[in-house]
Amino acid sequence: MFVLDQVFKRYGQATALDGVTLAFERGRTTALIGPSGCGKSTLLRLLIGLLTPDAGSVRFDAQPLAAASLRRLRQRMGYVIQQGGLFPHLTARQNVTLMARHLGWSQARIAPCLADLTALTHFPADGLDRYPSELSGGQNQRVALMRALMLDPEALLLDEPLGALDPMIRYELQEELKQVFATLGKTVVLVTHDLAEAAFLAHTIVLMRAGRVVQVGCLTDLMTAPAEPFVEQFIRAQRSHLTEAVF
Amino acid sequence: MTARRAWAFLGVLSALMPLLAGCGRTGDEVVIGSKKFTESVVLGEVLKDLVADSGTPVRHRRALGGSRILFNALANGEIDAYVEYTGTLTHEILARSEPQDEAALVARLATDGIRMAGSIGFQNNFALGIPESRAAALGVASISDLKAHPDLRLRFGSEFMDRADGWPGLRDVYGLPQRDVRGVEHELAYRALGAGDADVTEVYTTDAEIAAYDLRTLVDDQGYFPRYDAVLLYRADLEQRSPLAVAALRRSLGLIDAERMIALNAAVKIDGRAEAEVAADWLRTRFDLAVAAPTEGRAARLLRYTLEHAMLVGVSLLAAVVVAVPLGILAAYRRRLGQSLLALVGILQTIPALALLVVMIPFLGIGAGPALVALFLYSLLPIVRNTHAGLVGIPATLRESADALGLSAGARLWRIELPLALPTLLAGIKTAAVINIGAATLGALIGAGGYGQPILAGIRLDDTGLILEGAIPSALFALAAQWFFERAERAAVPRGIRG
Numbered sequence: 001m002f003v004l005d006q007v008f009k010r011y012g013q014a015t016a017l018d019g020v021t022l023a024f025e026r027g028r029t030t031a032l033i034g035p036s037g038c039g040k041s042t043l044l045r046l047l048i049g050l051l052t053p054d055a056g057s058v059r060f061d062a063q064p065l066a067a068a069s070l071r072r073l074r075q076r077m078g079y080v081i082q083q084g085g086l087f088p089h090l091t092a093r094q095n096v097t098l099m100a101r102h103l104g105w106s107q108a109r110i111a112p113c114l115a116d117l118t119a120l121t122h123f124p125a126d127g128l129d130r131y132p133s134e135l136s137g138g139q140n141q142r143v144a145l146m147r148a149l150m151l152d153p154e155a156l157l158l159d160e161p162l163g164a165l166d167p168m169i170r171y172e173l174q175e176e177l178k179q180v181f182a183t184l185g186k187t188v189v190l191v192t193h194d195l196a197e198a199a200f201l202a203h204t205i206v207l208m209r210a211g212r213v214v215q216v217g218c219l220t221d222l223m224t225a226p227a228e229p230f231v232e233q234f235i236r237a238q239r240s241h242l243t244e245a246v247f
Numbered sequence: 248m249t250a251r252r253a254w255a256f257l258g259v260l261s262a263l264m265p266l267l268a269g270c271g272r273t274g275d276e277v278v279i280g281s282k283k284f285t286e287s288v289v290l291g292e293v294l295k296d297l298v299a300d301s302g303t304p305v306r307h308r309r310a311l312g313g314s315r316i317l318f319n320a321l322a323n324g325e326i327d328a329y330v331e332y333t334g335t336l337t338h339e340i341l342a343r344s345e346p347q348d349e350a351a352l353v354a355r356l357a358t359d360g361i362r363m364a365g366s367i368g369f370q371n372n373f374a375l376g377i378p379e380s381r382a383a384a385l386g387v388a389s390i391s392d393l394k395a396h397p398d399l400r401l402r403f404g405s406e407f408m409d410r411a412d413g414w415p416g417l418r419d420v421y422g423l424p425q426r427d428v429r430g431v432e433h434e435l436a437y438r439a440l441g442a443g444d445a446d447v448t449e450v451y452t453t454d455a456e457i458a459a460y461d462l463r464t465l466v467d468d469q470g471y472f473p474r475y476d477a478v479l480l481y482r483a484d485l486e487q488r489s490p491l492a493v494a495a496l497r498r499s500l501g502l503i504d505a506e507r508m509i510a511l512n513a514a515v516k517i518d519g520r521a522e523a524e525v526a527a528d529w530l531r532t533r534f535d536l537a538v539a540a541p542t543e544g545r546a547a548r549l550l551r552y553t554l555e556h557a558m559l560v561g562v563s564l565l566a567a568v569v570v571a572v573p574l575g576i577l578a579a580y581r582r583r584l585g586q587s588l589l590a591l592v593g594i595l596q597t598i599p600a601l602a603l604l605v606v607m608i609p610f611l612g613i614g615a616g617p618a619l620v621a622l623f624l625y626s627l628l629p630i631v632r633n634t635h636a637g638l639v640g641i642p643a644t645l646r647e648s649a650d651a652l653g654l655s656a657g658a659r660l661w662r663i664e665l666p667l668a669l670p671t672l673l674a675g676i677k678t679a680a681v682i683n684i685g686a687a688t689l690g691a692l693i694g695a696g697g698y699g700q701p702i703l704a705g706i707r708l709d710d711t712g713l714i715l716e717g718a719i720p721s722a723l724f725a726l727a728a729q730w731f732f733e734r735a736e737r738a739a740v741p742r743g744i745r746g
Binding site for chain 1: 644645647648649650651652653654655658662663666667669740741742743744
């Protein structure tokens with residue numbers, strides 16, 4: 001679905017991505033993980049064209065992300081960020097249906113989609129006419145997820161979607177996200193700093209460090225055949241969380 | 248603001264537009280002008296009543312401004328006649344330093360298409376006045392005597408401060424040493440003298456205040472001040488357009504002597520009667536002229552001021568919104584250009600209102616035109632600045648979220664950025680409106696009408712009641728505008744981003 005080929009990205013002096021080549025399979029959930037500043041968020045932002053690579057190419061469904069086609073391609077992707085990125089002047093309903101209304105969808109077409117999405121994300125119907133400032137953090141993230149899914153995109157990109165939530169809500173939402181991914185079967189790319197979350201939600205984990213991909217595989221691959229000592233260190237640092245999530 | 252409300256707002260403003268047209272002149276109407284001091288207004292009323300008596304439609308545009316403004320208005324055909332003073336014509340308007348005889352003056356004015364018909368019957372010369380008690384104590388009788396008292400506080404009308412035949416020439420000819428010399432409104436100078444806050448001012452020899460404030464007029468021992476014969480000026484083409492009106496105007500020649508003029512001035516300034524009434528009374532006694540002095544009730548007067556004021560503020564503000572919001576957007580999107588733009592509108596704000604008004608008169612004439620342009624320019628800064636600030640203050644994550652959804656730049660601006668900037672933008676428009684309502688009172692200086700008119704007249708006549716007649720509605724108007732914009736904000740800004 002997404003293919004990166006020798007992608008480089010620098011911010012001034014700092015290297016964010018240092019020659020990344022990576023493919024994301026259609027219909028699979030991939031988690032990008034690694035320490036802060038490893039380039040995982042940069043990579044995600046490149047996928048939706050919010051950043052352009054200094055060198056190398058990014059393709060979506062075999063098409064390069066060029067300025068001319070960017071808007072059309074973005075409408076085939078959904079994007080959720082840590083604090084939701086909801087528009088404070090729009091109600092939950094208006095946030096979710098913004099793009100559909102902009103594209104001129106009829107109310108008859110919008111209403112069933114919205115009903116499906118509220119059911120899918122367990123969002124209370126009476127919350128739809130509230131503004132983001134009147135909803136809890138967890139509900140805001142549900143709205144952000146609904147907004148990302150409204151146009152029924154082929155790919156879903158999530159940048160630490162649960163990062164700002166307290167542990168109880170987070171746990172609940174992890175369960176729900178897993179169900180949503182399983183129900184929809186979309187290509188999902190998820191950025192997280194939590195290995196347990198990555199293992200719980202994703203088929204494939206991409207471990208990154210200093211702008212490079214260290215290892216790609218499932219959790220068992222990372223544990224049993226670490227590509228380099230850093231993989232072991234990273235897993236050890238996260239182990240306490242791991243026990244909690246695996247059992 | 249919701250679209251419907253915005254359109255309603257536009258509708259109200261455009262309904263006010265015809266008032267603008269009402270400030271222009273219509274058909275065969277004769278227009279009399281007057282300067283912004285009592286004597287000139289009284290004479291304007293006299294001319295108007297005389298023309299009206301001939302059955303010709305006539306209008307008096309009263310208290311339009313200073314000599315330069317009136318003369319240009321006459322030359323441009325915005326007015327047809329007014330009373331000027333020969334000394335002013337020679338020195339100030341034609342900028343001649345040597346005295347001109349009457350024939351030369353008549354010939355010179357004829358080249359501008361202006362007839363100088365002759366004297367109204369009195370001179371109104373400049374003189375320096377000093378309170379009698381002070382003069383006696385200092386032993387001052389002539390202007391030369393002032394040289395011995397360098398500490399005297401001199402207060403002159405702004406026009407006298409600057410004009411060639413005013414203070415600069417006087418100082419040079421007599422070698423006057425005073426340092427504490429300031430320009431104030433002529434009428435206020437008298438009050439400063441009366442209150443003991445100043446010592447010397449210029450007086451016009453027909454001023455009623457000379458007697459009222461017990462002033463001694465100092466002898467012009469060097470013969471500095473020229474003769475100021477009050478003369479009737481009218482446009483040469485009026486002789487073709489309306490011979491009747493010209494004949495009527497000419498009835499004013501030799502009509503009023505100095506003593507009579509002082510009495511008429513006193514009736515207005517000391518007894519507090521209306522200029523129209525004083526002029527009509529005199530014409531009734533003199534010619535047995537049945538003048539129906541049109542009396543406008545206070546309510547009708549207030550309504551007229553309010554409509555004029557609302558037109559000035561509304562039209563200038565609307566134009567400013569139409570121009571400033573796109574400029575603010577441009578400034579937010581093009582950062583470097585934006586800095587220059589903000590600096591430019593900032594500089595506009597620092598131009599003194601009066602200077603701006605007077606500079607524009609040659610291009611836009613007198614009346615509402617220059618006032619609208621000045622108010623428009625003053626409104627730009629708050630609106631441009633707030634539009635810019637509102638847009639720049641939007642968090643980058645929101646702008647990215649809009650991009651990530653696949654919105655075009657235009658849709659992002661319209662659906663996301665402008666609504667988010669709306670509270671700031673509206674605050675800018677509100678600021679501009681409130682500033683405008685205050686600044687619009689200055690429009691009365693150049694005949695734009697509005698609440699400034701009673702304020703200026705009140706200053707001129709030392710009538711606090713009249714000042715308040717302009718000041719209180721103006722303040723209420725500002726409060727109402729504030730209230731209106733707060734309501735508009737509540738209606739237009741979604742609950743989610745209300746402060």
